[in-house]
Amino acid sequence: MKTYEEINSRIESGKAVVLTADEIIAYVDKHGLDEAAEEVDVVTTATFGPMCSSGAFLNFGHSKPKMRITEAWIDDVLAYSGIAAVDLYLGATQLRHNDPANMYYPGEFRFGGGHVIEKLIAGKECQLFALSYGTDDYPLRELRTTFSIQDLNQAIMVNPRNCYQNYNVAVNCSDKPVYTYLGLLEPNMGNITYCSAGQLSPLLNDPFYETIGVGSAVWLAGARGIVYAEGTQHAPTCERNDLGIPTEGAGTLALSADMKQMSSAFVRGVSLKGYGVSLALGIAVPIPVLNKEILRRTTVRDKDITAPVINYGGDYQARNGKVLGHISYADLKNNSVRFMGKDIRVSSMSSYGKALEAAELLKDEIRRGDFHLSRPSAPLPKEQAMRGITMKEPAR
Amino acid sequence: MTTKRLLFIFQKNATEKPVMSYLVRDYNLEVNIYRAMITPAEEGYLVVDVTGSDEDIRRGMDYAKGLGVTVNDREKGLSWNEELCTGCGNCLSHCPTGALKIADPATRRITFEEQLCVECLNCIPNCPYGACSSIFRE
Numbered sequence: 001m002k003t004y005e006e007i008n009s010r011i012e013s014g015k016a017v018v019l020t021a022d023e024i025i026a027y028v029d030k031h032g033l034d035e036a037a038e039e040v041d042v043v044t045t046a047t048f049g050p051m052c053s054s055g056a057f058l059n060f061g062h063s064k065p066k067m068r069i070t071e072a073w074i075d076d077v078l079a080y081s082g083i084a085a086v087d088l089y090l091g092a093t094q095l096r097h098n099d100p101a102n103m104y105y106p107g108e109f110r111f112g113g114g115h116v117i118e119k120l121i122a123g124k125e126c127q128l129f130a131l132s133y134g135t136d137d138y139p140l141r142e143l144r145t146t147f148s149i150q151d152l153n154q155a156i157m158v159n160p161r162n163c164y165q166n167y168n169v170a171v172n173c174s175d176k177p178v179y180t181y182l183g184l185l186e187p188n189m190g191n192i193t194y195c196s197a198g199q200l201s202p203l204l205n206d207p208f209y210e211t212i213g214v215g216s217a218v219w220l221a222g223a224r225g226i227v228y229a230e231g232t233q234h235a236p237t238c239e240r241n242d243l244g245i246p247t248e249g250a251g252t253l254a255l256s257a258d259m260k261q262m263s264s265a266f267v268r269g270v271s272l273k274g275y276g277v278s279l280a281l282g283i284a285v286p287i288p289v290l291n292k293e294i295l296r297r298t299t300v301r302d303k304d305i306t307a308p309v310i311n312y313g314g315d316y317q318a319r320n321g322k323v324l325g326h327i328s329y330a331d332l333k334n335n336s337v338r339f340m341g342k343d344i345r346v347s348s349m350s351s352y353g354k355a356l357e358a359a360e361l362l363k364d365e366i367r368r369g370d371f372h373l374s375r376p377s378a379p380l381p382k383e384q385a386m387r388g389i390t391m392k393e394p395a396r
Numbered sequence: 397m398t399t400k401r402l403l404f405i406f407q408k409n410a411t412e413k414p415v416m417s418y419l420v421r422d423y424n425l426e427v428n429i430y431r432a433m434i435t436p437a438e439e440g441y442l443v444v445d446v447t448g449s450d451e452d453i454r455r456g457m458d459y460a461k462g463l464g465v466t467v468n469d470r471e472k473g474l475s476w477n478e479e480l481c482t483g484c485g486n487c488l489s490h491c492p493t494g495a496l497k498i499a500d501p502a503t504r505r506i507t508f509e510e511q512l513c514v515e516c517l518n519c520i521p522n523c524p525y526g527a528c529s530s531i532f533r534e
């Protein structure tokens with residue numbers, strides 16, 4: 001048994017033993033759970049992939065004369081201005097003004113909110129265009145200028161839903177191509193796509209949210225961030241296997257961090273043909289080895305984690321709850337997987353390589369004494385299901 | 397006799413010259429144009445299968461290069477930018493030849509094996525990060 005204080009003081013003195021969730025598997029195999037629980041202080045988990053429910057609060061400071069912004073575009077991407085005078089929220093999936101979207105189906109979706117966020121973090125100049133109706137105290141009605149992240153007072157990423165615990169695997173059983181947020185799905189189960197870091201993924205290493213809670217310190221694209229709440233659609237009440245690993249979406253995290261500390265290698269705009277734009281993020285979460293059971297759960301392997309296969313050629317849209325079957329991440333990591341009597345080529349939306357890099361970088365920061373753990377101020381809900389919306393009028 | 401697929405890239409001032417006719421007339425080469433394009437900036441690209449003796453092919457290439465045309469016998473029009481590639485793997489099931497493939501199963505790093513690429517251009521719309529592009533588009 002170890003406490004947060006003991007682990008943090010070992011980090012402080014530069015003596016903490018830290019391994020990634022990838023390395024811990026072989027380590028525990030070799031040394032046994034008892035010895036490993038004594039030795040290891042922290043296991044770093046990570047993921048890299050598109051996380052649509054992300055965005056940024058930006059504060060521009062006041063112009064001369066002052067302006068109370070009521071409409072705004074950054075690089076022609078609409079930002080929400082229904083906040084205070086010079087605060088904006090830029091969402092990852094917002095399209096650029098005049099993007100034809102799917103008018104010429106399938107659309108290309110080359111640029112949007114996620115790409116603006118990538119540019120900002122890479123230190124590039126962006127254009128702000130803002131309008132206002134003008135007031136006695138904020139008379140300016142139009143403003144156009146360029147800026148970079150350094151010019152902003154604050155640039156805080158606030159992501160209502162990141163780090164899905166597990167996720168759907170998509171196939172298309174229809175006879176037409178289907179363009180989705182999991183990529184192009186070829187007809188007649190022509191390919192299959194998934195999006196998870198599997199055995200490295202944060203919430204799959206802490207399936208019961210014993211250490212990851214509200215207030216936990218996380219590594220968000222290189223910046224020290226926090227879990228500020230349960231993520232939206234957090235639904236821990238779900239099917240789980242014998243190890244307690246969810247076999248469907250389940251838990252999520254709401255994360256926030258200072259964008260000025262982020263690294264552009266882990267913040268990338270995403271263009272998904274026929275679907276839209278998004279933002280891919282690299283996130284690493286440290287798990288303190290408080291006891292043997294917590295350590296045991298970090299040794300989870302791809303072969304023990306399965307994801308539900310959903311037909312995005314009809315069932316997904318209809319929300320009929322139909323699951324075609326389950327496939328393990330060990331199987332999905334091959335070039336092709338056998339499913340329903342067919343060998344199907346696999347694509348992925350999640351980069352295991354980038355996730356490994358993030359886990360390694362956090363490991364180094366903890367070893368150097370630059371990243372301390374924080375005890376959650378409140379746990380994430382452990383029982384809670386996800387509701388759908390009730391349509392009180394017929395579908396159109 | 398050898399057949400080689402060559403990529404000719406014409407800068408703006410070189411596009412007026414009938415390079416292909418000279419290759420046929422003066423260098424005994426058979427040419428089979430496989431793909432061609434002139435951009436709005438008046439630069440041009442030609443992908444050509446050239447058949448002839450090794451010596452004639454070499455002389456022909458030197459001749460074109462002497463006119464300021466870039467001639468490439470290795471590169472494809474498809475380019476994969478390693479810097480932009482995140483290694484997500486979305487292209488994998490869309491690349492028919494396995495030219496884009498996993499280099500290392502442990503890290504799932506991706507490589508591009510140019511010889512295997514048939515320039516179907518499937519990977520371009522299927523790369524969410526803009527890592528794949530072709531000189532024949534834009």
Ligand code: SF4
Nearest residue numbers: 491513514516517519
């Ligand atoms: S152009 Fe076609 S063959 Fe070449 S790498 Fe892209 S998908 Fe593969």
Ligand code: SF4
Nearest residue numbers: 481482484485487523
């Ligand atoms: S889809 Fe693009 S980013 Fe992803 S692995 Fe292929 S080339 Fe790299």
